[in-house]
Amino acid sequence: MGKKHKSISYAKWGYIFIIPFFVVYAVCTLVPLFSTFLYSFFDYYTTMDFRTIGPNFVGLQNYIDMFTPDRTGAIDLLNYTGNTLLMWVMGAVPQVLFALVLALIFTGIRLRIKGQGFFKTVIYMPNLIMASAFSMLFFTLFSPVGPVNQVLTQITGGDPFLFFSDIWATRSIIAFINFLMWFGNTTILLMAGIMGIDQSLFEASSIDGATSKQTFFKITLPLLIPIIVYVLVTALIGGLQMYDVPQIMTNGKGGVDMTAQTLVMQLNRMIGGVTKNYGKAGALSAYIFIVTGLLSILVFKVTGNSSGKKKAKKGGK
Amino acid sequence: MKKRILAAVLATASILGTVAGCDSTNTSSTAPTESKDNNSSTTEESKPEDGGETKEEGKVLNIYAWNEEFKGFFEKYYQGLEWEVELEDGTKEKKKFDKAPGLETLKGVTVNWIINPSDGGVYQQKLDAALQAQSGAAADDKVDFFLAEADYILKYTNSDFTMDVSTIGVTTADTQYNYTVQAASDADGKVKGVSFQCCPSALIYRRSIAKDVLGTDDPAEVQKKLGTWADFDAVAAQAKEKGYYMTASYVETFRTFSNNVSSAWVVNGELNIDKAIEDWTTQAATYLDKEYTLPDGVWGDQKNAQMFAEGKTMCFFGPAWYYNFCMGNAMDKEKGCYGDWAVTTGPQEHFWGGTWILAATGTDNPTIVADIMKAFTVNEDVCSALIENEAQFTNNSKVNEKYATDPKFGNAFLGGQNDVALFVELAKGIKFEHKTNYDQLLSEKYPEYMLDYFQKKITKDEALANFYKFVNDTYADVKTP
Structure with a gap:
């Protein structure tokens, strides 16, 4: 026992x-x-008459096809990767900046904003709405007969502006929705990060007569780097999987001349439709996986190093 | 010891929890049933009956559809449910169809509708999943019958998921239009279903605009001026001068051309763009360039807004179901223009859509399914009600002709014109040929991808290349240039 x-x-x-x-x-x-x-190395798909072809081993053929230029000489895959990253950056940069400002305002000791809970709920609210519902709303808002165009035509007196027939208008609306949906979430994360910073550092700096600019750049920002890295990496992974908003905005077409076609929309065309192409979709998934991994490492390396230095300094103090 | 037991209980609970979670997502994705509660209660009831010697049919009727159109007709004229009609003075009246055959056959049967939109092939996707799970599904979860459209009916009639309706006692009546039978037959000529409507498509025009542009709103006179595509183009220019649009969507005339092709979308596994489709491309490019039409889809908001009284569009194209089911804006009490419409043949005869009822292999309600098929094709009471109350053009030539020759019959929406009389003539010319399994998405996406070229964003070749990419990604077995 x-x-x-x-x-x-x-x-x-x-x-x-x-x-x-x-x-x-x-x-x-x-x-x-x-x-x-595994399937990405096979020729494996279904057809409209309910047949399944394969799996037949084809080695790297699916990957080679993916990088083969089309009739106009462009490599579609790189085009779609570019669209995805571009629309992500267009949404994520203002998202982080805006969230940072909001987080500073909410955590500022001097400001002492009342009704914080209310504001936090409000800015987080868009995130609770389904992306598809959001997209439908904006699709209706910016449609040729929608409210935005009604106001526009009243002012200009001309024809309605076709937002979804314009490359940059479509991309901007998609980026804006992503920004609107996620800035609240980012604000909450950054606020938690700022509140995690030792208050005595702020007190010491104010006693030493530091301006708020100095406090921000010398204390808040450096100590916030780990959280910002976390925010950027998660946003990047989410951004590379951008699908529902552009899919609904462009009705699955990918915008004018495929300029709003994202990687996952492309994946959906292969695997989410009436027929399934497991082989090609597998290869594309593997590509998305690798791109996500590489970019995450990149973000981590670029921003992670500086935070490492600061930590070392702090430890050495 | 206590702790250990507690731990074991917690562990099993969490395993069960996760596994159950996993399980439920699986079933819901393969066989979506909307009223699970109904199912479970009825299975329990019918269990003892299954053991009995009499051959009882299932108590749940599962129907797959892509919109509410047939559901409405089914509930009113087969199931015999009450419905409300708004009278002209604004009061509401309850109506009930007493001769509904389902009042008897559907006693104690739960009717389960599983509706998914057809855009982008969503309906086919969900239906395929259910049909592929059919053999393993419980009797009450099996698909009993489903609806299919002309664009993809071949896919199902040529598969084993549908059954020869003669085996359940449905024979083809002489009153059914030939093309509806052709469309529902497989390669060996076995008939797999019936259609409850016949869909010759007409030119639907605004009477007031026709008067302004052509000087007449009489269907026969209008037909003389719009009888060929050359005439149509000439009138489009006149309409433009007076500040009108000829059509409200650049895709409006697509069906007219695509129904008159001389070769299919896919020939010997290769994508094929027929001469008629090319002609449409040329027409649409011109019409958008000269602003005879709007850059909106057939189902777009911008087009639908043109149906209001303040709309500036003269022509729409569509069969009976189109102006009854999809022109709600024109029927709007305040902003609409009810009665300011008329129909005529137009530049080219064609048909659009049509809903077929296909019997699913493995149904546990064959008698009910057969009875429904008969009700909507040979039951003259039901067919008459469809014409009188719903302004449908039925798949029963005898009933249709009765109304066509009835001088008192007219459609108030069309200013009292007898549309059935026109459709009886048009129905004779319908051909169901050059169809493939791929048609729905190819016909839906070709105009969409060409729009970039029409709007001068890219060249025609680039637009075609984008369309080819769509085809390659969607249909791995179709070769493109």
């Missing part, structure tokens, strides 16, 4: 408790993940 008591390991229970998650994760996520990679 005594011996048994000695060998009780509570860690064991920890492992037992996480078994269910790992079992489900393996079955529902890991297996499909590996099969996706």
